[in-house]
Amino acid sequence: MNHRELTEITVVGDDDTGLVANVTTLLFERGINIEDVDQAVREGVFRMTVHVETSDMDVSKHRLRRDLADLGDDLDVDVRVRFPSERDARQVAVLVTKESHCLQRLLDARDEFDAEIGVIIGNHDDLEPLATEHGIPFHDVGDDGGVHDEEKLLSLLDDYDTDLVVLARFMRILSPNVVFRYEGRIINIHPSLLPAFPGAKAYRQAKEAGARIAGVTAHYVTTDLDQGPIISQRVFNVPDDGSVEELRERGQPLEADALLEAVRLHLNDDVEIRRGRTELRESGGDESKYQLGMPPELDAEMPDEPIDGTLALGESDD
Template identity: 60%
Template structure:
């Protein structure tokens, strides 16, 4: 998504007349649709439109009100996000009990290096409220005594703080389609494995049990498929033969914070696009980012021998190698 276009998101129950009425409303107000995408997951319908409002014949607030009225008529939630500059973007950080990623984000923001404001920290436990208070950031606990979050409350807070980006700083809960659909490609998670390996819970334990020699972390966009969203940044580290799960976590946590901050920064700089499930960076040669392994690894890896077969011919549905001599 680019901040140069206006985005309209509709979430709720599907209705056969909804799309027709929305497109008619846009046409009547001089708004042109540039892109449209829709999906249904677990009974929840989502439609996202990017629109051009350069020839819109009403003001922005009037346009927003008209869409909200139509949403009320169909009993769906309609959100409108108009273009704005990176400096105006607001971030909500979702947390559970681990502090390292939250603290790194707060420090970067406090030092003026983030280019956006952390407006609120929301947790499903209150363990990190004192840390948020150190930086004078509001904290809201939406979890019950077992940590189960109230997502209606979550959505209310996200709307109240007019959130542009959600950073999951080791938020150990799965977001429902009700949340993900409203903030598609605006939720970034950090996961303690080199995805797609070891998704889900206890990733460091999975890595140890499988005996990997290289483990790592991944920052990615959140989708309704657990830990399968488009990958943004990754970091890797070697696994000692006798390493415990706790030792893997000790090695991985600083990299989790680093990968998450880099992914958030790229998003805020409007550097990321998603094409066929893969993120692309607008300026791939940026020297201030490290999307994967360090450049030194390229020089450390051997460059020979290589397969001498450079061409292939397809015969009877099979690929046959053709020698180059």
């Protein structure tokens, strides 16, 4: 049984002893079978995601939700419950700042998704007209300096029953309080070939380092900045006399392309995270459907020899 067929329970709050035992004991007492548990602690914030089988539980959905909410109040943690029937129509929230190219590409392709872009959230209001043009609610959660209100952001993600968060050039760092609630369900686009040039001003970093080839990376977000599992990448040549702005102009279409590919992979359930890296699922992942890196036709341009160890020095193949 895959995770989409199971009830998902997420617990987030300050780390304390006994959290896991209290939650799992409550579930056991109500006849609920635990299929998978994932937990972590970062910067004092505890997160646990539990996937459980609730079809034969001894209580109603309403009672389970109330009991878990009461337990959360007692333990001073936030507990969210999502039943399979509530997860059929998946909802995507797109977070933006001022750049429109990635958002535009997602909006142009949204009819292809097995999901709905339910809300666009910005830390500035620059892209509200684009959201309005496409009939999608827009919410500005930033102050005058663009610093976002995380409590308001979390409330909106909850209100729109968000399954996937897409950072379409959202130029702010999300805290563990947000990341932990949606771990494995936040995709970011970064303008470099990670792990090279993480952080801000990646195109400038590539230019100043004298890179001959630059690129972009779509990856899952973790609490380690720009170090989450890589999903897709694109590359381009850096002209000898190219300015930072020229690198940006070459990179932006590839940012939109790589981000869209990553969103497709996730929504089609064709990618999964194993041991900190992504892999195509054996059940449905067909690499020929996707461009994860360079276009296949470039393989023909790659040299195939020499290869270390095929012939020893001075020997022949006679």
